[in-house]
Amino acid sequence: MAEQAETLHRTPLSRERVLRAAVALADEAGIESLSMRNLAQDLGVVPMALYKHVANKDELLDGMIDVVVGEIRAPEPGTDWKRAVRGRILSAREVLQRHPWAPLAIESRNMATPAILAYLDSTIGTFRAGGFTVDLTHHVMHAMGSRILGFSQELFDADRRAGRSGRADTDPPTALPPEIAARFPHVAEIAMAASHDDESVLGQGCDDQFEFEFALDLLLDGIERLHRHGWASARRPG
Amino acid sequence: MAEQAETLHRTPLSRERVLRAAVALADEAGIESLSMRNLAQDLGVVPMALYKHVANKDELLDGMIDVVVGEIRAPEPGTDWKRAVRGRILSAREVLQRHPWAPLAIESRNMATPAILAYLDSTIGTFRAGGFTVDLTHHVMHAMGSRILGFSQELFDADRRAGRSGRADTDPPTALPPEIAARFPHVAEIAMAASHDDESVLGQGCDDQFEFEFALDLLLDGIERLHRHGWASARRPG
């Protein structure tokens, strides 16, 4: 009975339970609310208890990143390299949209976690299986950059912040303040065109998913062209 | 005399002096050493004195970003859009290499500062002057993402961290630990090829500048193709 009470008291802490609670806290309250103290409180535990399962906060973040990257679907077998890479990156993007704090966390940690290395290894394998040379694969991976993990790489990624991961895919009209529009006329022109989404230019506003796939296909099409033309180091990617 | 002593005591603080000292501190000691307290000490001033010139730390960071973005060279007039954009992005990259903390700072601030808006406006203007439609320019700007500001967008950007902005362009051999190489054979294959830089594949190791220009030209060439073929929203970027 004493033993039962001991083990069941609040379900025993484990590294996995710590990491899952940390991811949930960051998802719901924003990464800036993730402190060792807040996390301990969520788990009904004294702060120092966490240090039995993670060495420090950096290692906690690494563990959280691995949880997130582990959610990315493996590519369907038997598809050609382009569909396989494209599908996997779009799956990665879906995952990151559930965890908007993750891109910044990954970028600020600067060493690859095991899950990320496994992801990269598998993606490199897809290119190699598609007949890419080692060196073209190398440059292509660099060229994809963090987009390979589904990062939008927008200069300003509104949804990447705090708790608000919602708010549909299409931006609200959000007209520029007039003095901004006057100082930056080219920015204003684009903002105006993108917000008149009913009649005009595109048939849609500034649709994140469209922009992401536009950029992704621009890269994949360029990569396909290099591959087909047998690109090798002497030539520039033109 | 009392007046002179008052005004000359330590050269009076100003917003500009605060921002320049903050940039210097972040450059030299790393962004994680930039605290209001450390900055005040560098300036020989009590911490609260800073709040006369910046509202809070976020505004300090915005100001630092504007200082950095202000260092980017304007494009040379009279060149075609592709050379103009390419040259400006490479100039931006040089600037960011002097301030390795800047990319992460910009990404985490999520609203455009005036200097960044001016930069974007001018770059959009270059595309428009080159004959790009408003909507193609729009998508192209999104596709460039933060690369437009010279970000490398590598998944792990070793030099972006702390004080160490030096260490040549070419990675040292840095052989993978054998157990990593065994678990991630495709990663190992590429790492090996890139480090045998004398004989092999590329005639160079993993050269950051080469990788950056490879990716940049991949994008610019793809963009040029869309523009020449009169891309419009109905078609996908193929």
Place this chain on the structure above:
DNA sequence: ACCTGAACACCGTTCAAGT
């Protein structure tokens, strides 16, 4: 041996007391 409260060395920022 394990767990944990208090303490340490920091933060950014408020506020009231000094000039």
Place this chain on the structure above:
DNA sequence: ACCTGAACACCGTTCAAGT
């Protein structure tokens, strides 16, 4: 009116005292 020291509400982490 201006300036600034002390204080407040936090951090991550160490450490020694308790069981």
